[in-house]
Every structure is written in structure tokens, then in C-alpha cells.
Amino acid sequence: MSQDRLQLQRLELKYQISEELALGVRDFVSSYLEVDEFGATRPNLSYPVHSLYLDSPTLTTYHHTINGNKNRFKLRIRFYENRPNAPVYLEIKRRMNDAILKQRGAIRREAVDRVLAGQMPEPSELASSDPRHLAGIQRFVSFTSELQARPVAHVAYLREAWMSARDNSVRVTMDRDVRLEPDPTTRLCAEMTDPVVVFGRRVVLELKFTGRFPDWWRELVRVFGLTQCSAAKYADGISLYGEDRLLHALRQHAFLGEPAQPPAAPKDTQPALAARP
Secondary structure, eight states: OOOOOOOSEEEEEEEEEOHHHHHHHHHHHTTTOEEOTTTTTSGGGOEEEEEEEEEOTTOHHHHHHHTTOSEEEEEEEEESOOOTTSOEEEEEEEEETTEEEEEEEEEOGGGHHHHHTTOOOOGGGBSOOOHHHHHHHHHHHHHHHHHTOEEEEEEEEEEEEEEOSSOSSEEEEEEEEEEEEEOOSOOOOSOOSSOEETTTTOEEEEEEESSSOOHHHHHHHHHHTOOOOOOOHHHHHHHHHOHHHHHHHHHTTTSSSSOOOOOOOOSOOSOOOOOOO
């Protein structure tokens, strides 16, 4: 496994921009940062990211986000490809006031069902020997069991990432083609059947930093006239898809009990934005 460059604690600023503006941001950022190794040889400098979000039967973490709770968390299983031997990552993303804290642990795919049953993976099912990964897995199992969380939705997008060559203190990402669809399974398949496109043609730009706000970012914000906003892929995706419609899809897989009559798709084609972080 390549070196894990996850920012464990950071501040982040989010913007929604046009593709034309994103190309200008790319040129600006390339003077200060290096493109991520996983996207360097790919079209549009972007690699696919897939996250299976977990939630309670009443969608507790979704409601905490749209209600703007200052201290909240999300649980997700992240993967990047369909290859059976590729590791998957159990992730906890927590917001404590304005700070973002992340923990994750890498496991083999055959261990996912064991983890969702509240058990730790066998040693042979671990994909990393890093003690931080083991701590992340333990915390993930605890959170999942406490919330009675199960798979709810598959979120996918293409990520263009830029980072400092010296350390992991600065990271800029641009996410395109953000999609969501219900998925109560652990198949961890990259293909999607009938997703909603969460932000349309807009690109989600995120500035992530662990220390002092870089001076050149102030110039970036000024030159491109950036206005900070919310861009919660999971919460905004559910709002667009329709909460009742999503719950019905989950019931069809016996997630919450007997299926009900399917509700009509929401008339509004724009997502109700989650509360500003």
C-alpha cells in the first residue's frame, strides 16, 4: 500500500464553481502545489472516488448535517476501484466546531460484513500494519455499533487533487460529476444504476489546511472572486434524491421493515443545501 497522506486534523473551505473557473484555478494552483500521483496520468488529472455512506435507520447523521449541528460525524466505506484485492477504507469524518478530524483504517473487502456485524477484522483481513489504521478501525466499529448504522447511499465523483511537495499541510481538491444513489448492500461496486447528479455541472473546490492559512490562498480567492458555501455530498444528495424516496428504496431491501407505497420523485431539481459548516 502507498503512503497514507490523510490529513488527520484540518480546516477546510468549500466553494462551488464553474468548469471554466476550475481550469483557471488549476493553472493558479499548479504554481504552488503538485498534482496528486493518482491523477497525474489520468484524463482531466482526476481519479474516481467511491464512498458507501452508513447511517442509522432514521438517518441520524444526515439530519445532524442539515440541522447544522456543530459537532457531528459521518461514517463511510471508501474505495477506488472494483479490483477484488484492492483495500477499502473505513472512515470517520468528524466536525468539532470548525475543525475537521478524520480517522480511517484499511481492510480487505472480505472483512466488511464482519465489521458491520460489530466485530474486528481478523489479522489476515487488515490491509495496513499502521497502528493508526487499527485505532481507526476500532473507533469505526464502536461508532457503527452505537448508531446501528448500515449502508445507505453510494456517492461517487472524480477528484482532481493538488498537494504540497514538502508535507501534508496544504491540499486543494476539485470534485466533478458528484453522484448519489441508494445502496443498502456491501457489494462495493463502482458502477451505478440510476444516480442523481448532486451539483449539476458545478465543480466542488475545497481548500484544506492543517496550520496557517497560506497567503497565496487569499490571492486565489480574490483573483477568482470565490464565495464560500456548503457542499455536503451525502446530505445534499439525499435532499435532491428525496428523503422519503430514499427510505422507500432502503425498505425495499428490508433495511427498515415492510415496503411502503413509493413516493413521487421531488419536483424541485435543485438540492436543498445543507447548513453552512
